[in-house]
Amino acid sequence: RHNPQGDGQFLEDESTKIFARKVADHYSARSNQTLEEREASPIIHLKKLNNWIKSVLIQLYTCRGDAVLDLACGKGGDLIKWDKAKIGYYVGIDIAEGSIKDCHTRYNGDADHHQRRKKFTFPARLICGDCYEVRLDKVLADDAPFDICSCQFALHYSWSTEARARQALANVSALLRPGGVFIGTMPDANVIIKKLREAEGLTFGNSVYWVRFDEEFSSKKFKSSSPFGIKYTFHLEDAVDCPEWVVPFHIFKSLAEEYDFELVFAKNSHEFVHEYMKKPEFVELMRRLGALGDSNQDQSTLSPEEWEVAYLYMTFVLRKRGQPDKT
Numbered sequence: 001r002h003n004p005q006g007d008g009q010f011l012e013d014e015s016t017k018i019f020a021r022k023v024a025d026h027y028s029a030r031s032n033q034t035l036e037e038r039e040a041s042p043i044i045h046l047k048k049l050n051n052w053i054k055s056v057l058i059q060l061y062t063c064r065g066d067a068v069l070d071l072a073c074g075k076g077g078d079l080i081k082w083d084k085a086k087i088g089y090y091v092g093i094d095i096a097e098g099s100i101k102d103c104h105t106r107y108n109g110d111a112d113h114h115q116r117r118k119k120f121t122f123p124a125r126l127i128c129g130d131c132y133e134v135r136l137d138k139v140l141a142d143d144a145p146f147d148i149c150s151c152q153f154a155l156h157y158s159w160s161t162e163a164r165a166r167q168a169l170a171n172v173s174a175l176l177r178p179g180g181v182f183i184g185t186m187p188d189a190n191v192i193i194k195k196l197r198e199a200e201g202l203t204f205g206n207s208v209y210w211v212r213f214d215e216e217f218s219s220k221k222f223k224s225s226s227p228f229g230i231k232y233t234f235h236l237e238d239a240v241d242c243p244e245w246v247v248p249f250h251i252f253k254s255l256a257e258e259y260d261f262e263l264v265f266a267k268n269s270h271e272f273v274h275e276y277m278k279k280p281e282f283v284e285l286m287r288r289l290g291a292l293g294d295s296n297q298d299q300s301t302l303s304p305e306e307w308e309v310a311y312l313y314m315t316f317v318l319r320k321r322g323q324p325d326k327t
């Protein structure tokens with residue numbers, strides 16, 4: 001095959017595809033858990049805490065009737081959160097066929113594994129695809145513009161190459177209306193690199209997770225390496241086991257600016273929890289979700305190991321430049 005960019009580029013393209021497949025297969029293969037299995041998970045309180053973080057972000061930035069684009073929507077775990085925010089329309093995209101199938105099932109309310117519930121009030125379109133490889137503006141021309149785009153625990157899968165990181169931001173930018181918001185959560189590169197520097201070798205973790213960097217990214221070489229393609233393997237008990245990529249935040253911020261975004265805020269999850277636990281409505285939400293347990297009711301709470309995993313993540317909010325239409 002003629003390859004004008006040379007074999008190096010060809011090999012990079014191939015390995016990028018292989019890794020994207022690996023990520024897709026990993027998530028596709030994860031089956032739905034029963035409520036009992038979920039409650040018995042060693043990271044159940046972390047899952048609840050992450051749901052609280054996502055709920056707070058959604059409540060802070062969504063208006064009634066909004067059109068929502070959920071990039072890497074997974075099994076549709078956030079559908080109920082969007083329903084509570086009374087959105088008007090939802091498009092979910094994910095690369096994992098199995099997850100999109102589960103998302104369909106959950107949206108249709110046939111076999112919700114947590115509880116039987118009424119149908120969602122908003123219309124939805126669910127698509128299986130690689131959000132970081134293809135241009136979505138044509139695919140979603142009839143659905144755009146969106147008021148809000150959400151990418152939860154997934155944007156780091158776009159940082160395997162510069163082209164993919166750019167495609168991710170180009171897609172969101174093209175599909176959001178002026179003044180629209182891009183909310184998300186992803187690993188906090190500052191924490192991950194700090195932990196790597198403090199580690200004896202290329203691995204660190206605790207009883208519920210480990211991170212292992214490839215030999216080529218031993219911390220000393222970090223300064224000279226490209227900010228894209230910094231790969232590690234992430235293992236989280238009962239949740240994740242796949243290749244991921246570091247997203248150096250200052251590079252992410254300046255790349256986002258190229259695509260017409262301005263930063264509203266970025267916060268490590270610990271800081272996010274401390275800040276929003278000052279607000280009574282979110283304290284009440286935390287109590288209802290049970291993330292921090294309830295000492296009065298003798299419930300268990302987030303373990304120090306789970307709290308350390310929370311520290312590996314951050315939340316971000318970006319706003320697309322421009323004024324919203326008054327109509």
Ligand code: SAM
Nearest residue numbers: 027072073074077094095096130131152154157
């Ligand atoms: N956003 C969901 C949530 O918060 O429950 C799912 C998060 S899960 C940790 C990461 C998701 O990213 C998986 O569903 C995976 O299939 C999806 N993903 C990874 N790479 C992707 C890509 N290139 N395009 C679309 N989805 C992708």
